[in-house]
Each structure stands twice: as structure tokens, then as C-alpha cells.
Amino acid sequence: MFxxxxxxxxxxxDARFTHHMxxxxxxxxxxxxxxxxxxxTDIEAYLTERGExxxxxxxxxxxxxxxxxxxxxRTRDIFKRRG
Numbered sequence: 001m002f003x004x005x006x007x008x009x010x011x012x013x014d015a016r017f018t019h020h021m022x023x024x025x026x027x028x029x030x031x032x033x034x035x036x037x038x039x040x041t042d043i044e045a046y047l048t049e050r051g052e053x054x055x056x057x058x059x060x061x062x063x064x065x066x067x068x069x070x071x072x073x074r075t076r077d078i079f080k081r082r083g
Contacts, residue, residue, distance in 0.1 A: 014038075019056035020048075026055040033059045 016038060018029055030040060038059035045055050 016059045021055045037061045
């Protein structure tokens with residue numbers, strides 16, 4: 001079993017991909033991602049070797065991914081003794 005995604009994205013644009021989901025999991029993931037501004041670009045339903053129906057989906061967003069700056073704060077080592 002293989003799952004792949006090829007998407008041409010603008011700089012810093014975000015995409016999500018999930019697979020091997022039951023129907024309820026897929027509907028929940030889709031609703032959650034749509035609330036975050038993603039849109040469903042591809043969906044696939046397939047049978048596993050055990051005959052179970054599973055879903056895979058791809059979502060993209062027009063919003064650009066926000067780059068998180070590394071924290072400039074240094075965490076203090078609480079276990080280090082100062083002499």
C-alpha cells in the first residue's frame with residue numbers, strides 16, 4: 001500500500017495529508033482543517049487487506065505558513081547548582 005502527494009505550493013504555503021482513517025476520523029479531520037482555512041484537494045477511499053474501508057485526503061491552504069522564530073529566552077537549568 002502506498003500513499004503519495006505532489007503539490008505545487010507558493011513559498012511557505014502549507015499542505016496536509018493523512019491516510020488510513022475510518023469514516024468518522026476523516027469527517028472530523030476534514031471539519032477541523034476546514035475551520036483552520038484548508039480546503040480538501042483530493043480524497044481516496046480504499047479497502048485494506050482485511051476488507052476494511054479506509055480514507056486518505058489532501059488539504060491545502062491559501063494562507064502562508066507562519067514561521068515560528070526560535071525563542072530568544074534561555075531556559076534556566078533548575079538542577080544546576082551555583083557556587
